[in-house]
Amino acid sequence: MKENIFENVKKEKPLIHCITNYVTVNDVANIILAAGASPIMADDSKEVEEITSICTSLLINMGTLNKRTVESMILAGKYANKLNHPVVLDPVGVGASSFRVETVEKLLKEVKFSVIRGNISEIKAVFNGTGAVMGVDASEADALTKENLEAVIAMARTLAKQTHAVIVISGAVDLVVGKEHGYLVSNGHPMMSQITGAGCMLNGVIASFIGANQDRVLDATTMAVSIMGYCGEMAASRAEGTSSFRMHLIDAMSQMTKEAFEKGCKIESIF
Amino acid sequence: MKENIFENVKKEKPLIHCITNYVTVNDVANIILAAGASPIMADDSKEVEEITSICTSLLINMGTLNKRTVESMILAGKYANKLNHPVVLDPVGVGASSFRVETVEKLLKEVKFSVIRGNISEIKAVFNGTGAVMGVDASEADALTKENLEAVIAMARTLAKQTHAVIVISGAVDLVVGKEHGYLVSNGHPMMSQITGAGCMLNGVIASFIGANQDRVLDATTMAVSIMGYCGEMAASRAEGTSSFRMHLIDAMSQMTKEAFEKGCKIESIF
Amino acid sequence: MKENIFENVKKEKPLIHCITNYVTVNDVANIILAAGASPIMADDSKEVEEITSICTSLLINMGTLNKRTVESMILAGKYANKLNHPVVLDPVGVGASSFRVETVEKLLKEVKFSVIRGNISEIKAVFNGTGAVMGVDASEADALTKENLEAVIAMARTLAKQTHAVIVISGAVDLVVGKEHGYLVSNGHPMMSQITGAGCMLNGVIASFIGANQDRVLDATTMAVSIMGYCGEMAASRAEGTSSFRMHLIDAMSQMTKEAFEKGCKIESIF
Numbered sequence: 004m005k006e007n008i009f010e011n012v013k014k015e016k017p018l019i020h021c022i023t024n025y026v027t028v029n030d031v032a033n034i035i036l037a038a039g040a041s042p043i044m045a046d047d048s049k050e051v052e053e054i055t056s057i058c059t060s061l062l063i064n065m066g067t068l069n070k071r072t073v074e075s076m077i078l079a080g081k082y083a084n085k086l087n088h089p090v091v092l093d094p095v096g097v098g099a100s101s102f103r104v105e106t107v108e109k110l111l112k113e114v115k116f117s118v119i120r121g122n123i124s125e126i127k128a129v130f131n132g133t134g135a136v137m138g139v140d141a142s143e144a145d146a147l148t149k150e151n152l153e154a155v156i157a158m159a160r161t162l163a164k165q166t167h168a169v170i171v172i173s174g175a176v177d178l179v180v181g182k183e184h185g186y187l188v189s190n191g192h193p194m195m196s197q198i199t200g201a202g203c204m205l206n207g208v209i210a211s212f213i214g215a216n217q218d219r220v221l222d223a224t225t226m227a228v229s230i231m232g233y234c235g236e237m238a239a240s241r242a243e244g245t246s247s248f249r250m251h252l253i254d255a256m257s258q259m260t261k262e263a264f265e266k267g268c269k270i271e272s273i274f
Numbered sequence: 275m276k277e278n279i280f281e282n283v284k285k286e287k288p289l290i291h292c293i294t295n296y297v298t299v300n301d302v303a304n305i306i307l308a309a310g311a312s313p314i315m316a317d318d319s320k321e322v323e324e325i326t327s328i329c330t331s332l333l334i335n336m337g338t339l340n341k342r343t344v345e346s347m348i349l350a351g352k353y354a355n356k357l358n359h360p361v362v363l364d365p366v367g368v369g370a371s372s373f374r375v376e377t378v379e380k381l382l383k384e385v386k387f388s389v390i391r392g393n394i395s396e397i398k399a400v401f402n403g404t405g406a407v408m409g410v411d412a413s414e415a416d417a418l419t420k421e422n423l424e425a426v427i428a429m430a431r432t433l434a435k436q437t438h439a440v441i442v443i444s445g446a447v448d449l450v451v452g453k454e455h456g457y458l459v460s461n462g463h464p465m466m467s468q469i470t471g472a473g474c475m476l477n478g479v480i481a482s483f484i485g486a487n488q489d490r491v492l493d494a495t496t497m498a499v500s501i502m503g504y505c506g507e508m509a510a511s512r513a514e515g516t517s518s519f520r521m522h523l524i525d526a527m528s529q530m531t532k533e534a535f536e537k538g539c540k541i542e543s544i545f
Numbered sequence: 546m547k548e549n550i551f552e553n554v555k556k557e558k559p560l561i562h563c564i565t566n567y568v569t570v571n572d573v574a575n576i577i578l579a580a581g582a583s584p585i586m587a588d589d590s591k592e593v594e595e596i597t598s599i600c601t602s603l604l605i606n607m608g609t610l611n612k613r614t615v616e617s618m619i620l621a622g623k624y625a626n627k628l629n630h631p632v633v634l635d636p637v638g639v640g641a642s643s644f645r646v647e648t649v650e651k652l653l654k655e656v657k658f659s660v661i662r663g664n665i666s667e668i669k670a671v672f673n674g675t676g677a678v679m680g681v682d683a684s685e686a687d688a689l690t691k692e693n694l695e696a697v698i699a700m701a702r703t704l705a706k707q708t709h710a711v712i713v714i715s716g717a718v719d720l721v722v723g724k725e726h727g728y729l730v731s732n733g734h735p736m737m738s739q740i741t742g743a744g745c746m747l748n749g750v751i752a753s754f755i756g757a758n759q760d761r762v763l764d765a766t767t768m769a770v771s772i773m774g775y776c777g778e779m780a781a782s783r784a785e786g787t788s789s790f791r792m793h794l795i796d797a798m799s800q801m802t803k804e805a806f807e808k809g810c811k812i813e814s815i816f
Contacts, residue, residue, distance in 0.1 A: 024315070025296045025299060025315075026299050026300055026303055026315050027300060027303075029300060030300070066315070067315055067316065067317065068316075068318060068321070069317070069318040069342070070318060070320065096314065096316075099314070099316075099321075099324065099325060099328060100316070100320075100321035100324040100325055101321075101324065102318065102320040102321040102324070103321065197307055197308070197528065198304055198307060199300065199303035199304055199307060199313065200300070200303075242525075243522075243525050243529070244308070244522075244524065244525025244526065244527075244528040244529045245304060245307065245308050245524060245525065245528040246304060246308070246520070246521040246522075246523075246524035246525045246528070247521055247522075247525050249304070250521060
């Protein structure tokens with residue numbers, strides 16, 4: 004599955020339109036550059052369609068949501084769909100407020116996403132918005148364990164079928180689940196949850212990878228999840244605390260080679 | 275005074291709702307995580323009450339103020355009061371514009387704060403908004419000196435009595451002043467004023483410490499001020515410039531142990 | 546040309562009002578501090594005039610533009626003109642949307658700028674907005690080469706005459722062009738284009754340098770361009786990736802001495 008996916012990002016240098024939160028936006032821009040792509044951040048309704056039209060992918064992140072940017076997300080998302088650009092959604096904190104629940108429902112109704120990424124609680128909240136019924140083991144899961152793995156995979160696959168998106172569930176291990184195939188990625192390090200933005204940065208890397216590999220969204224997403232986790236492992240071995248961890252994480256992405264990544268990536272097929 | 279305050283943050287992992295400026299928001303989120311707590315940044319009026327209700331503390335920072343977020347600050351602050359959550363105010367640059375003066379007056383009228391933190395000019399501007407009369411020595415102070423120390427303490431104590439908040443004045447030394455007791459904290463390093471965000475980050479640490487120690491706001495605030503200064507001292511000994519100083523500061527917070535902190539903290543009782 | 550320009554920044558500590566994008570705002574604030582000046586970020590129309598009045602220079606950056614901040618930019622710009630404060634414009638991505646084209650036209654009509662800085666495409670888009678006719682070699686340029694250098698200089702000089710601003714074109718080498726004189730700066734490193742914000746940070750350094758040297762805008766701008774590039778060279782020699790490069794860049798600015806800079810700067814007069 005890996006062939007050329009990493010190299011295509013460096014070669015194509017896709018331009019990624021990001022409508023993302025103001026907390027981690029700088030890290031998102033820098034990791035996109037480190038991966039070999041280019042970021043454009045633009046969120047005003049007066050220009051998001053034009054900006055999206057000159058880009059390759061669109062990334063929508065619901066952190067620090069506000070009424071003004073929700074309108075822009077929908078405009079940009081619909082226009083990206085019209086142009087057949089891949090669109091990534093991160094439903095940040097979707098369970099935390101009814102404004103976020105409404106927004107994610109509106110987004111799913113108006114925009115077709117290529118990838119939806121979140122932690123298990125966020126993905127479950129998105130699932131619940133679809134009205135489908137979740138197995139008990141998945142509905143009780145607030146972390147991925149051996150015991151609930153099968154049930155969570157089934158939930159993700161149902162969501163993938165309903166939304167036509169690849170579903171990524173980030174955690175101690177990561178699941179990347181499409182309609183026909185799914186992968187378990189074992190890269191990563193606990194320090195990734197001790198900084199803000201590891202998930203947001205991963206969104207940027209996914210948008211870059213699928214932007215340069217538009218006919219292989221599932222594979223490119225899986226590779227993006229794996230490379231991000233592998234950079235986390237490398238950063239953890241050098242970090243002297245959480246802030247130097249963050250720096251080494253982006254450094255590792257910028258220095259990554261095809262050879263090193265192929266040795267380091269831990270991907271297994273689950274169906 | 276110190277017993278368990280530091281450990282409680284790690285144990286309780288309080289969730290901190292931050293309505294803060296977009297300049298230093300990433301550092302604030304990362305230092306909250308480094309201290310052992312968790313940040314949520316959300317500033318839209320449609321959701322700030324719900325977000326505050328799932329959190330432990332609320333932090334309001336007036337940097338990059340705008341009309342939209344002022345409304346959110348008041349909604350969130352009132353709701354946090356209703357739920358008895360501690361609320362921290364940083365009246366950033368309050369003397370710099372009449373918009374900021376009006377905002378701080380509105381906030382003080384509508385919201386009860388647990389802690390108000392600023393530099394001496396900001397705290398004096400807040401004091402002036404209360405209409406009380408300040409001693410000449412304090413009114414002329416633009417830095418804390420041996421000569422004006424007593425006058426500034428008296429001003430802070432009057433403000434503490436009027437607002438029922440703990441008053442923190444940050445400077446070369448820091449004052450933490452309640453109605454009944456006050457402390458002088460001698461930790462810190464001049465490099466803290468050569469980066470943006472040292473004060474904003476301190477707000478986050480204070481909100482984390484009082485969130486996990488709600489019955490000991492004065493003591494927890496004092497400890498937060500001391501630990502932040504101590505991390506500054508450690509960072510200065512490793513820094514090769516201001517940006518690596520910032521990294522080492524957050525690293526130090528993330529690696530801090532109870533034992534190291536107890537050796538390093540420099541707190542003295544002043545009344 | 547160099548006399549005292551660098552030292553004046555440290556001595557005067559000019560206060561810089563920045564209306565800038567939320568992607569790189571933290572880096573802009575930190576590099577302004579590292580250069581010896583002080584930043585204030587404030588973008589609400591209710592206060593931008595007052596904030597500008599207590600500052601030395603104004604910096605307007607069009608990244609992450611929105612309707613609310615465009616109004617603030619114009620209010621602040623006009624007021625800075627009234628007070629004779631130098632104003633820097635970065636027309637970020639001006640070619641990318643009609644909203645940006647309209648905004649730059651409105652800004653140029655309403656506000657007199659001291660410095661306009663961008664990459665070659667951005668400066669050409671600004672030029673086109675003036676209705677003047679560009680030579681073919683310049684109009685085809687998307688990077689500065691030996692072949693198009695003369696044509697690009699001529700374009701920049703025409704723009705300098707029309708706007709009364711110093712024009713800075715950032716690239717592999719940088720041009721700093723006034724009505725009467727122009728300079729080529731050969732400092733810099735390719736890694737500067739692998740992080741977000743190198744240009745935004747340069748704006749901050751320019752605003753600091755001209756704030757402290759208001760009667761020598763062309764020379765101070767040239768020095769700012771050179772010092773930023775020189776810090777990039779120093780950072781590249783220490784970096785282990787793009788994120789540590791960013792850190793070393795700001796570190797280098799904060800540690801820069803007059804002596805080191807005089808050895809390192811590479812400025813040549815072009816007319």
